[in-house]
Amino acid sequence: MKKVPHFRQQILLIIFLTGLAHIMLAQETPNPSEPEIEFIPVPEVESAIIEIPITLELAALRQLMEEKIPQSYHFGQEQPDCKRTQWGTADRKPIGINMIGSTIHWQIPITTTAHARLYAIKTFWGKCLRNTKHCQMNFVIPLETRLSIDDNWQLKTVTQKHPLLWKQRCRIKVLGLSIGVTSFFEDKLEATLNQKTSEIDQRINQQLKLRYRVQKAWTEMQKPIKLKEGFWLILQPEELRSTTITGNQETAVLSVGIKLKAKINKTRPSSITAKPLPSRAGNFVGEHFRIALEGGISYEEATKIANQALAGKRYPIANQSVTINQVNRIYGTRDWVTAEFEFEGDYTGQVSLTGKPTYDADRQEIFLRDFKYKLSTENVLLHAAKWLVDQLFIETIQRELRWSIAQDLSKAKQLAEEALNQPFADRGAKITGKIESIYPKGIYLTPTSIHAHIIATGQAAIHISAINKF
Numbered sequence: 001m002k003k004v005p006h007f008r009q010q011i012l013l014i015i016f017l018t019g020l021a022h023i024m025l026a027q028e029t030p031n032p033s034e035p036e037i038e039f040i041p042v043p044e045v046e047s048a049i050i051e052i053p054i055t056l057e058l059a060a061l062r063q064l065m066e067e068k069i070p071q072s073y074h075f076g077q078e079q080p081d082c083k084r085t086q087w088g089t090a091d092r093k094p095i096g097i098n099m100i101g102s103t104i105h106w107q108i109p110i111t112t113t114a115h116a117r118l119y120a121i122k123t124f125w126g127k128c129l130r131n132t133k134h135c136q137m138n139f140v141i142p143l144e145t146r147l148s149i150d151d152n153w154q155l156k157t158v159t160q161k162h163p164l165l166w167k168q169r170c171r172i173k174v175l176g177l178s179i180g181v182t183s184f185f186e187d188k189l190e191a192t193l194n195q196k197t198s199e200i201d202q203r204i205n206q207q208l209k210l211r212y213r214v215q216k217a218w219t220e221m222q223k224p225i226k227l228k229e230g231f232w233l234i235l236q237p238e239e240l241r242s243t244t245i246t247g248n249q250e251t252a253v254l255s256v257g258i259k260l261k262a263k264i265n266k267t268r269p270s271s272i273t274a275k276p277l278p279s280r281a282g283n284f285v286g287e288h289f290r291i292a293l294e295g296g297i298s299y300e301e302a303t304k305i306a307n308q309a310l311a312g313k314r315y316p317i318a319n320q321s322v323t324i325n326q327v328n329r330i331y332g333t334r335d336w337v338t339a340e341f342e343f344e345g346d347y348t349g350q351v352s353l354t355g356k357p358t359y360d361a362d363r364q365e366i367f368l369r370d371f372k373y374k375l376s377t378e379n380v381l382l383h384a385a386k387w388l389v390d391q392l393f394i395e396t397i398q399r400e401l402r403w404s405i406a407q408d409l410s411k412a413k414q415l416a417e418e419a420l421n422q423p424f425a426d427r428g429a430k431i432t433g434k435i436e437s438i439y440p441k442g443i444y445l446t447p448t449s450i451h452a453h454i455i456a457t458g459q460a461a462i463h464i465s466a467i468n469k470f
Contacts, residue, residue, distance in 0.1 A: 038334050042444045042453055045261040045292040047238060050431070051461045052217050052256040056208055058247065061104065062097050064203055068196045069095070069108060075188045088114040088185060099247030106143035111136065112185055114170045137182060138167035141189070143197065145204070147245045147252065151279045155210040159197040164189075213464045214240065214256055215277050220424035221258070221431070221462065222274050232268045233291075233419040236261040240278055258462070263292040264415050289433060289460035291416050295408030295440065295452035297366070302403055302450060303330045306339060309400045315393050320346035322393070332357075332445035337368055339401060350376040353397065357443040357450050364406040366443060366450060371398050405440065405452050413438045416456035433460030 073090040089112065096107035116133050145159040169182055218237060225233040241257040297305075306327040314323045322345040330339045338354045355368025373394055413435060420433035435458040444451045 039332065039445050039447065040335050042446070042451055043442065045236075045263050046290060046455075047259050047261055048288065048290045049241075049257045049259055050221075050235075050262075050289055050433075052214065052258065052464070053461055054208075054210065054213060054254045054256060054464075056247075056252040058097050058099060058104070058250055058252065060207075061204070061252075062095055064207075065095050065097075065106065065108075065200060066092075068199055068203075073192070075185060086114065086116045088112055090185070090189075098249050099252055102147045102245040102247075104145040104147070104247070104252070106141075106145070108141040108143065109138075110141060110189075111138050112170070114185065135170040136168065137170040137185065140165040140167065141193065143193075145200070149210065149242060149245070149254075149280060153211040153214045153240075153277070153280060155205055155208055157201040157204045159201050161193050161197065210254075216429055216464055217256075217462045218258065218277050219274065220429045221260070222272060223424065224268050224272070225419065225422050225424065225431075226268075227264065227415055227418050227422070230266065231415055232265050233422065234263050234265055234269065237275065240280060242280060261292075262290065262419075264294075264412075264419060266294070288436075288457045290455050290457045291419060293412040293415065293454040293456060295405055295412060295454045296443075296450045297403050297405070298449040299330050299332065302337075303327055303339075305403055306330060306341075306401060309402075310341065310397065314345070315343075315396055317347070317393055322347050324397075332447075332450065335445060337445065337450065339368075351394075352376075353394070353401070355398070357445070359405075359440045359443055359452070360402070361439070363402075363404075364409055365402045365404045366452070367402045368398065403450070408452060409438055409440075409454065412454045412456060416458075420458065420460050430463050431460060432463060434458050 069092055071092050073092075075086075075088050075090065091111045091113075093109035093111065096109075098105045114135050114137060142162040142165060143159055144162065145157055148156045150156055164186065166182075170185075218240070221235045221237060225235075227233055237258050237260040239259045241259065243255045243257075245252055245254045247253055310324045311326045312323065314321050322343040325342040325344055327339055327341040330337060332338070335356060336354050337357050338352060340350065340352045342350050352374040353368070353371060354373070355371045357366050358369045359365075360367055371394060416435045416438065420431060420435065423430045435456050437458070438454065438456040440452040441455045442453045444453060
Protein backbone atom coordinates (compact mmCIF):
# COMPACT_ATOMS: atom_id res chain seq x y z
CA MET A 1 0.00 0.00 0.00
CA LYS A 2 2.98 2.30 0.54
CA LYS A 3 3.89 2.08 -3.15
CA VAL A 4 0.58 3.43 -4.43
CA PRO A 5 1.45 7.15 -4.15
CA HIS A 6 4.61 6.53 -6.08
CA PHE A 7 2.58 4.77 -8.79
CA ARG A 8 0.16 7.70 -8.95
CA GLN A 9 3.04 10.12 -9.44
CA GLN A 10 4.27 8.06 -12.40
CA ILE A 11 0.82 8.11 -13.98
CA LEU A 12 0.53 11.89 -13.56
CA LEU A 13 4.00 12.40 -14.99
CA ILE A 14 3.14 10.36 -18.09
CA ILE A 15 -0.08 12.31 -18.60
CA PHE A 16 1.77 15.62 -18.19
CA LEU A 17 4.53 14.68 -20.65
CA THR A 18 1.98 13.41 -23.18
CA GLY A 19 0.03 16.65 -22.97
CA LEU A 20 3.21 18.70 -23.27
CA ALA A 21 4.22 16.74 -26.36
CA HIS A 22 0.84 17.41 -27.95
CA ILE A 23 1.16 21.12 -27.20
CA MET A 24 4.68 21.31 -28.66
CA LEU A 25 3.63 19.32 -31.72
CA ALA A 26 0.65 21.59 -32.26
CA GLN A 27 2.90 24.64 -32.06
CA GLU A 28 5.41 23.25 -34.57
CA THR A 29 2.92 21.78 -37.01
CA PRO A 30 0.91 24.26 -39.14
CA ASN A 31 -2.81 23.88 -39.15
CA PRO A 32 -3.65 22.19 -42.47
CA SER A 33 -7.15 23.60 -42.41
CA GLU A 34 -5.92 27.23 -42.36
CA PRO A 35 -6.76 28.65 -45.81
CA GLU A 36 -4.08 30.26 -47.95
CA ILE A 37 -4.53 33.88 -48.96
CA GLU A 38 -5.87 34.16 -52.50
CA PHE A 39 -5.14 36.93 -54.98
CA ILE A 40 -6.73 37.75 -58.30
CA PRO A 41 -3.96 37.23 -60.86
CA VAL A 42 -2.65 40.14 -62.89
CA PRO A 43 -4.02 39.71 -66.43
CA GLU A 44 -1.85 38.61 -69.30
CA VAL A 45 -0.46 41.27 -71.59
CA GLU A 46 -2.88 41.89 -74.46
CA SER A 47 -1.66 41.21 -77.96
CA ALA A 48 -0.99 44.15 -80.24
CA ILE A 49 0.37 44.87 -83.70
CA ILE A 50 3.74 46.28 -84.64
CA GLU A 51 4.27 47.18 -88.27
CA ILE A 52 7.17 46.54 -90.60
CA PRO A 53 6.66 49.14 -93.33
CA ILE A 54 8.26 48.06 -96.58
CA THR A 55 8.47 50.58 -99.39
CA LEU A 56 9.96 50.36 -102.84
CA GLU A 57 10.70 53.57 -104.67
CA LEU A 58 9.31 53.35 -108.19
CA ALA A 59 12.19 55.56 -109.31
CA ALA A 60 14.48 52.66 -108.43
CA LEU A 61 12.33 50.33 -110.53
CA ARG A 62 12.44 52.80 -113.41
CA GLN A 63 16.23 52.82 -113.16
CA LEU A 64 16.24 49.03 -113.25
CA MET A 65 14.02 48.98 -116.31
CA GLU A 66 16.14 51.57 -118.11
CA GLU A 67 19.22 49.48 -117.44
CA LYS A 68 17.53 46.43 -118.90
CA ILE A 69 16.17 48.27 -121.94
CA PRO A 70 19.03 50.40 -123.33
CA GLN A 71 18.43 53.71 -125.05
CA SER A 72 19.33 52.31 -128.50
CA TYR A 73 18.74 48.99 -130.19
CA HIS A 74 19.99 47.89 -133.59
CA PHE A 75 17.91 45.38 -135.52
CA GLY A 76 19.50 43.52 -138.41
CA GLN A 77 22.21 45.05 -140.56
CA GLU A 78 22.77 46.18 -144.12
CA GLN A 79 23.99 43.35 -146.37
CA PRO A 80 26.84 44.02 -148.82
CA ASP A 81 25.54 41.53 -151.38
CA CYS A 82 22.57 41.81 -153.68
CA LYS A 83 19.87 40.55 -151.28
CA ARG A 84 16.69 41.95 -149.88
CA THR A 85 17.08 42.91 -146.24
CA GLN A 86 15.69 45.09 -143.44
CA TRP A 87 17.48 46.80 -140.59
CA GLY A 88 17.01 49.75 -138.33
CA THR A 89 17.62 51.50 -135.04
CA ALA A 90 15.18 51.80 -132.11
CA ASP A 91 15.66 54.71 -129.70
CA ARG A 92 14.01 54.51 -126.30
CA LYS A 93 12.59 57.63 -124.67
CA PRO A 94 12.23 58.09 -120.84
CA ILE A 95 10.13 55.30 -119.35
CA GLY A 96 6.83 56.17 -117.67
CA ILE A 97 5.78 54.26 -114.56
CA ASN A 98 2.66 54.27 -112.40
CA MET A 99 1.13 51.91 -109.87
CA ILE A 100 -2.56 51.17 -109.48
CA GLY A 101 -3.45 48.74 -106.73
CA SER A 102 -0.84 45.99 -106.76
CA THR A 103 0.01 46.37 -110.46
CA ILE A 104 2.85 48.46 -111.87
CA HIS A 105 2.12 49.92 -115.29
CA TRP A 106 5.02 50.71 -117.62
CA GLN A 107 5.00 52.92 -120.71
CA ILE A 108 8.13 52.54 -122.87
CA PRO A 109 8.11 55.01 -125.84
CA ILE A 110 10.12 53.89 -128.86
CA THR A 111 11.11 55.79 -132.02
CA THR A 112 12.47 53.56 -134.80
CA THR A 113 14.24 54.48 -138.01
CA ALA A 114 13.62 51.62 -140.43
CA HIS A 115 15.58 50.76 -143.57
CA ALA A 116 14.30 48.30 -146.14
CA ARG A 117 16.02 47.09 -149.29
CA LEU A 118 13.04 45.96 -151.27
CA TYR A 119 14.89 44.60 -154.31
CA ALA A 120 18.35 44.24 -155.65
CA ILE A 121 19.32 43.28 -159.24
CA LYS A 122 22.74 42.10 -160.23
CA THR A 123 23.66 43.13 -163.77
CA PHE A 124 25.56 41.06 -166.31
CA TRP A 125 28.63 43.10 -165.69
CA GLY A 126 28.43 42.29 -161.94
CA LYS A 127 27.03 45.54 -160.59
CA CYS A 128 24.22 45.45 -158.01
CA LEU A 129 21.31 47.80 -158.54
CA ARG A 130 19.58 48.44 -155.15
CA ASN A 131 16.40 50.22 -154.11
CA THR A 132 16.45 51.14 -150.39
CA LYS A 133 13.64 52.98 -148.61
CA HIS A 134 13.61 54.66 -145.19
CA CYS A 135 10.85 55.61 -142.76
CA GLN A 136 10.17 56.25 -139.07
CA MET A 137 7.93 54.43 -136.61
CA ASN A 138 6.65 55.64 -133.22
CA PHE A 139 4.98 53.35 -130.72
CA VAL A 140 4.68 52.60 -126.99
CA ILE A 141 5.43 49.27 -125.35
CA PRO A 142 2.93 48.74 -122.48
CA LEU A 143 4.01 46.34 -119.72
CA GLU A 144 2.35 45.29 -116.47
CA THR A 145 4.08 43.87 -113.38
CA ARG A 146 1.72 42.24 -110.89
CA LEU A 147 2.99 41.97 -107.30
CA SER A 148 1.79 39.46 -104.70
CA ILE A 149 3.02 37.60 -101.62
CA ASP A 150 2.85 33.87 -101.08
CA ASP A 151 2.39 32.11 -97.72
CA ASN A 152 6.16 31.66 -97.39
CA TRP A 153 6.79 35.44 -97.49
CA GLN A 154 8.23 35.37 -100.97
CA LEU A 155 7.42 38.27 -103.28
CA LYS A 156 5.89 37.11 -106.53
CA THR A 157 6.22 39.31 -109.62
CA VAL A 158 4.84 38.57 -113.06
CA THR A 159 5.65 41.05 -115.84
CA GLN A 160 3.59 40.76 -119.01
CA LYS A 161 3.62 42.73 -122.23
CA HIS A 162 0.58 43.95 -124.13
CA PRO A 163 0.12 44.74 -127.82
CA LEU A 164 2.13 47.73 -129.03
CA LEU A 165 0.37 51.08 -129.02
CA TRP A 166 1.20 52.49 -132.42
CA LYS A 167 1.55 56.24 -132.86
CA GLN A 168 3.04 56.11 -136.35
CA ARG A 169 3.44 53.04 -138.53
CA CYS A 170 6.03 52.63 -141.25
CA ARG A 171 4.95 51.99 -144.85
CA ILE A 172 7.14 52.09 -147.94
CA LYS A 173 5.87 52.73 -151.45
CA VAL A 174 7.26 50.66 -154.31
CA LEU A 175 5.89 50.99 -157.84
CA GLY A 176 2.82 52.74 -156.44
CA LEU A 177 2.19 50.07 -153.82
CA SER A 178 2.26 50.79 -150.03
CA ILE A 179 4.08 48.01 -148.19
CA GLY A 180 4.14 47.70 -144.34
CA VAL A 181 7.47 46.76 -142.79
CA THR A 182 6.45 46.77 -139.09
CA SER A 183 6.16 43.01 -138.61
CA PHE A 184 9.93 42.62 -138.88
CA PHE A 185 10.51 45.00 -135.96
CA GLU A 186 7.63 43.57 -133.92
CA ASP A 187 9.17 40.10 -134.14
CA LYS A 188 12.55 41.44 -133.05
CA LEU A 189 11.01 43.34 -130.11
CA GLU A 190 8.99 40.27 -129.06
CA ALA A 191 12.12 38.17 -128.58
CA THR A 192 13.95 40.97 -126.76
CA LEU A 193 11.08 41.78 -124.39
CA ASN A 194 10.49 38.13 -123.48
CA GLN A 195 14.04 37.96 -122.21
CA LYS A 196 13.98 41.34 -120.44
CA THR A 197 10.70 40.84 -118.57
CA SER A 198 11.93 37.63 -116.95
CA GLU A 199 15.16 39.40 -115.95
CA ILE A 200 13.17 42.27 -114.43
CA ASP A 201 11.05 39.88 -112.33
CA GLN A 202 14.17 38.15 -111.08
CA ARG A 203 15.91 41.41 -110.16
CA ILE A 204 12.90 42.83 -108.29
CA ASN A 205 12.70 39.67 -106.18
CA GLN A 206 16.43 39.69 -105.49
CA GLN A 207 16.63 43.34 -104.54
CA LEU A 208 13.47 43.75 -102.48
CA LYS A 209 14.28 40.69 -100.33
CA LEU A 210 10.88 40.57 -98.67
CA ARG A 211 11.45 37.32 -96.80
CA TYR A 212 14.86 38.53 -95.65
CA ARG A 213 13.33 41.65 -94.10
CA VAL A 214 10.51 39.78 -92.38
CA GLN A 215 12.82 37.04 -91.12
CA LYS A 216 15.30 39.58 -89.79
CA ALA A 217 12.65 41.53 -87.89
CA TRP A 218 11.06 38.35 -86.52
CA THR A 219 14.40 36.99 -85.27
CA GLU A 220 15.83 40.20 -83.84
CA MET A 221 12.72 41.23 -81.94
CA GLN A 222 12.81 38.05 -79.86
CA LYS A 223 16.06 39.14 -78.22
CA PRO A 224 15.56 41.20 -75.02
CA ILE A 225 16.37 44.88 -75.55
CA LYS A 226 18.21 46.57 -72.70
CA LEU A 227 16.83 49.91 -71.52
CA LYS A 228 18.12 52.33 -68.92
CA GLU A 229 18.33 51.61 -65.19
CA GLY A 230 18.31 47.85 -65.63
CA PHE A 231 14.93 47.55 -67.38
CA TRP A 232 14.34 45.25 -70.37
CA LEU A 233 11.91 45.41 -73.27
CA ILE A 234 10.50 41.95 -73.96
CA LEU A 235 8.72 41.31 -77.28
CA GLN A 236 6.90 38.01 -77.73
CA PRO A 237 5.76 37.59 -81.37
CA GLU A 238 2.83 35.32 -82.10
CA GLU A 239 1.93 35.53 -85.79
CA LEU A 240 2.48 37.48 -88.99
CA ARG A 241 -0.03 39.26 -91.19
CA SER A 242 0.25 41.64 -94.10
CA THR A 243 -1.66 44.09 -96.20
CA THR A 244 -1.82 43.76 -99.94
CA ILE A 245 0.78 45.68 -101.90
CA THR A 246 -0.43 49.09 -103.06
CA GLY A 247 1.22 52.12 -104.58
CA ASN A 248 1.04 55.35 -106.51
CA GLN A 249 3.26 57.26 -108.91
CA GLU A 250 6.17 57.30 -106.47
CA THR A 251 6.23 54.24 -104.21
CA ALA A 252 5.02 50.70 -103.72
CA VAL A 253 3.95 50.12 -100.12
CA LEU A 254 3.46 46.97 -98.06
CA SER A 255 2.82 46.74 -94.31
CA VAL A 256 3.73 43.53 -92.55
CA GLY A 257 2.11 43.26 -89.13
CA ILE A 258 3.57 41.20 -86.30
CA LYS A 259 1.03 40.25 -83.66
CA LEU A 260 2.87 40.23 -80.35
CA LYS A 261 2.89 40.86 -76.63
CA ALA A 262 5.17 43.62 -75.35
CA LYS A 263 6.17 44.35 -71.78
CA ILE A 264 8.92 46.06 -69.83
CA ASN A 265 10.46 44.04 -67.01
CA LYS A 266 12.89 44.88 -64.26
CA THR A 267 14.84 41.67 -64.86
CA ARG A 268 16.07 39.98 -68.01
CA PRO A 269 14.53 36.57 -68.82
CA SER A 270 16.94 33.76 -68.01
CA SER A 271 16.36 31.99 -71.32
CA ILE A 272 14.27 32.54 -74.43
CA THR A 273 13.46 29.91 -77.04
CA ALA A 274 13.26 31.62 -80.42
CA LYS A 275 10.17 30.85 -82.47
CA PRO A 276 10.62 30.02 -86.16
CA LEU A 277 9.16 32.33 -88.79
CA PRO A 278 5.49 31.37 -89.27
CA SER A 279 3.56 31.34 -92.51
CA ARG A 280 1.57 34.35 -93.59
CA ALA A 281 -1.67 34.51 -91.58
CA GLY A 282 -3.88 36.58 -93.83
CA ASN A 283 -4.60 40.27 -94.06
CA PHE A 284 -3.37 42.78 -91.54
CA VAL A 285 -5.54 45.42 -89.92
CA GLY A 286 -3.65 48.17 -88.08
CA GLU A 287 -4.17 48.40 -84.34
CA HIS A 288 -2.68 50.47 -81.53
CA PHE A 289 0.63 49.19 -80.27
CA ARG A 290 0.71 48.67 -76.52
CA ILE A 291 3.34 47.93 -73.91
CA ALA A 292 2.59 46.55 -70.45
CA LEU A 293 4.58 47.93 -67.52
CA GLU A 294 4.63 47.28 -63.81
CA GLY A 295 3.85 49.92 -61.21
CA GLY A 296 2.28 50.34 -57.83
CA ILE A 297 3.50 50.28 -54.25
CA SER A 298 4.64 47.65 -51.76
CA TYR A 299 2.64 47.10 -48.59
CA GLU A 300 5.67 48.18 -46.59
CA GLU A 301 5.88 51.48 -48.45
CA ALA A 302 2.10 51.91 -48.30
CA THR A 303 2.25 51.52 -44.51
CA LYS A 304 5.04 54.08 -44.30
CA ILE A 305 3.09 56.63 -46.38
CA ALA A 306 -0.08 55.98 -44.37
CA ASN A 307 1.81 56.71 -41.15
CA GLN A 308 3.09 59.96 -42.62
CA ALA A 309 -0.50 60.96 -43.46
CA LEU A 310 -2.29 59.73 -40.32
CA ALA A 311 0.03 59.12 -37.35
CA GLY A 312 -0.15 61.81 -34.67
CA LYS A 313 -3.26 63.47 -36.06
CA ARG A 314 -6.27 64.28 -33.85
CA TYR A 315 -9.76 63.48 -35.08
CA PRO A 316 -12.94 64.86 -33.42
CA ILE A 317 -15.77 62.55 -32.49
CA ALA A 318 -18.70 64.59 -31.12
CA ASN A 319 -17.27 66.58 -28.18
CA GLN A 320 -14.37 64.20 -27.81
CA SER A 321 -11.32 63.39 -29.93
CA VAL A 322 -8.88 60.60 -30.67
CA THR A 323 -5.31 60.54 -31.95
CA ILE A 324 -3.96 57.83 -34.24
CA ASN A 325 -0.78 56.44 -32.72
CA GLN A 326 0.40 54.54 -35.78
CA VAL A 327 -0.65 52.42 -38.71
CA ASN A 328 0.53 48.95 -37.74
CA ARG A 329 0.38 47.36 -41.17
CA ILE A 330 -1.30 47.34 -44.56
CA TYR A 331 -1.83 44.10 -46.43
CA GLY A 332 -3.95 42.60 -49.19
CA THR A 333 -6.30 39.64 -49.51
CA ARG A 334 -7.76 38.73 -52.89
CA ASP A 335 -9.02 42.17 -54.06
CA TRP A 336 -9.30 43.90 -50.68
CA VAL A 337 -6.71 46.04 -48.87
CA THR A 338 -6.72 46.18 -45.08
CA ALA A 339 -5.14 48.89 -42.90
CA GLU A 340 -4.77 48.26 -39.17
CA PHE A 341 -4.01 51.12 -36.75
CA GLU A 342 -4.29 52.14 -33.12
CA PHE A 343 -5.84 55.25 -31.61
CA GLU A 344 -5.95 56.84 -28.17
CA GLY A 345 -7.26 59.97 -26.46
CA ASP A 346 -10.77 60.21 -25.08
CA TYR A 347 -11.24 56.77 -26.52
CA THR A 348 -8.66 54.01 -26.91
CA GLY A 349 -8.74 51.08 -29.25
CA GLN A 350 -7.88 49.63 -32.65
CA VAL A 351 -9.48 49.94 -36.07
CA SER A 352 -9.16 47.57 -39.02
CA LEU A 353 -10.22 49.27 -42.27
CA THR A 354 -10.83 47.28 -45.45
CA GLY A 355 -11.53 48.64 -48.93
CA LYS A 356 -11.14 47.92 -52.62
CA PRO A 357 -8.16 49.65 -54.26
CA THR A 358 -9.29 51.98 -57.05
CA TYR A 359 -7.50 54.36 -59.39
CA ASP A 360 -8.25 58.10 -59.36
CA ALA A 361 -7.31 59.27 -62.86
CA ASP A 362 -7.56 62.98 -62.05
CA ARG A 363 -5.12 62.78 -59.14
CA GLN A 364 -3.17 59.74 -60.40
CA GLU A 365 -3.64 58.08 -57.02
CA ILE A 366 -4.81 54.77 -55.62
CA PHE A 367 -7.49 55.02 -52.94
CA LEU A 368 -9.83 52.61 -51.17
CA ARG A 369 -13.57 52.46 -51.78
CA ASP A 370 -16.44 50.33 -50.40
CA PHE A 371 -15.01 50.80 -46.91
CA LYS A 372 -15.69 48.31 -44.16
CA TYR A 373 -14.23 48.56 -40.71
CA LYS A 374 -13.95 46.66 -37.48
CA LEU A 375 -13.71 48.71 -34.29
CA SER A 376 -12.07 47.22 -31.21
CA THR A 377 -12.54 49.30 -28.04
CA GLU A 378 -13.78 48.82 -24.50
CA ASN A 379 -15.74 52.08 -24.66
CA VAL A 380 -19.44 51.23 -24.83
CA LEU A 381 -20.45 54.76 -25.84
CA LEU A 382 -18.12 54.72 -28.83
CA HIS A 383 -19.69 51.48 -29.99
CA ALA A 384 -23.13 53.04 -29.64
CA ALA A 385 -22.23 56.20 -31.57
CA LYS A 386 -21.55 54.34 -34.80
CA TRP A 387 -22.83 57.14 -37.03
CA LEU A 388 -20.38 59.57 -35.41
CA VAL A 389 -17.53 57.14 -36.01
CA ASP A 390 -18.60 56.71 -39.63
CA GLN A 391 -18.96 60.39 -40.49
CA LEU A 392 -16.31 62.08 -38.36
CA PHE A 393 -13.59 59.49 -38.19
CA ILE A 394 -13.74 56.76 -40.83
CA GLU A 395 -14.68 59.05 -43.75
CA THR A 396 -11.84 61.42 -42.86
CA ILE A 397 -9.34 58.59 -42.82
CA GLN A 398 -10.71 57.29 -46.12
CA ARG A 399 -10.03 60.65 -47.76
CA GLU A 400 -6.46 60.71 -46.50
CA LEU A 401 -5.55 57.09 -47.13
CA ARG A 402 -4.23 57.48 -50.70
CA TRP A 403 -1.08 56.53 -52.59
CA SER A 404 0.21 58.43 -55.60
CA ILE A 405 1.48 56.53 -58.66
CA ALA A 406 2.19 59.68 -60.69
CA GLN A 407 5.89 58.93 -60.49
CA ASP A 408 5.27 55.38 -61.71
CA LEU A 409 3.29 56.67 -64.68
CA SER A 410 5.98 59.21 -65.53
CA LYS A 411 8.64 56.52 -65.28
CA ALA A 412 6.54 54.14 -67.37
CA LYS A 413 6.11 56.74 -70.10
CA GLN A 414 9.83 57.44 -70.12
CA LEU A 415 10.65 53.74 -70.40
CA ALA A 416 8.02 53.17 -73.09
CA GLU A 417 9.30 56.08 -75.19
CA GLU A 418 12.83 54.80 -74.80
CA ALA A 419 11.69 51.32 -75.79
CA LEU A 420 10.17 52.69 -79.00
CA ASN A 421 13.45 54.17 -80.18
CA GLN A 422 15.88 51.31 -79.83
CA PRO A 423 18.13 49.40 -82.21
CA PHE A 424 18.00 45.64 -82.01
CA ALA A 425 21.07 43.55 -81.25
CA ASP A 426 21.81 43.59 -84.96
CA ARG A 427 22.16 47.24 -85.94
CA GLY A 428 20.45 46.55 -89.25
CA ALA A 429 17.04 46.68 -87.52
CA LYS A 430 15.43 49.28 -85.28
CA ILE A 431 12.11 49.81 -83.55
CA THR A 432 10.62 53.30 -83.70
CA GLY A 433 7.36 54.85 -82.59
CA LYS A 434 5.61 57.21 -80.23
CA ILE A 435 3.48 56.89 -77.10
CA GLU A 436 0.04 58.47 -77.35
CA SER A 437 -1.47 57.54 -73.99
CA ILE A 438 -0.56 55.81 -70.75
CA TYR A 439 -2.91 54.63 -68.02
CA PRO A 440 -3.38 51.92 -65.36
CA LYS A 441 -5.75 49.37 -66.80
CA GLY A 442 -6.40 47.85 -63.40
CA ILE A 443 -5.27 47.64 -59.79
CA TYR A 444 -4.39 44.16 -58.53
CA LEU A 445 -3.01 42.77 -55.30
CA THR A 446 -0.02 40.50 -54.91
CA PRO A 447 1.40 38.95 -51.74
CA THR A 448 3.79 41.91 -51.42
CA SER A 449 2.24 44.93 -53.14
CA ILE A 450 -0.63 46.93 -54.58
CA HIS A 451 0.07 46.38 -58.27
CA ALA A 452 -0.84 48.85 -61.02
CA HIS A 453 -1.16 47.18 -64.43
CA ILE A 454 0.04 50.07 -66.60
CA ILE A 455 -0.55 50.13 -70.35
CA ALA A 456 1.19 52.49 -72.77
CA THR A 457 -0.38 52.72 -76.23
CA GLY A 458 0.76 54.33 -79.44
CA GLN A 459 2.18 53.54 -82.84
CA ALA A 460 5.29 51.47 -83.50
CA ALA A 461 7.20 50.07 -86.44
CA ILE A 462 10.30 48.01 -87.12
CA HIS A 463 12.62 49.34 -89.79
CA ILE A 464 15.15 47.24 -91.65
CA SER A 465 18.15 48.96 -93.23
CA ALA A 466 17.40 50.14 -96.78
CA ILE A 467 18.27 47.43 -99.28
CA ASN A 468 16.05 48.40 -102.18
CA LYS A 469 18.69 50.32 -104.07
CA PHE A 470 19.32 48.93 -107.50
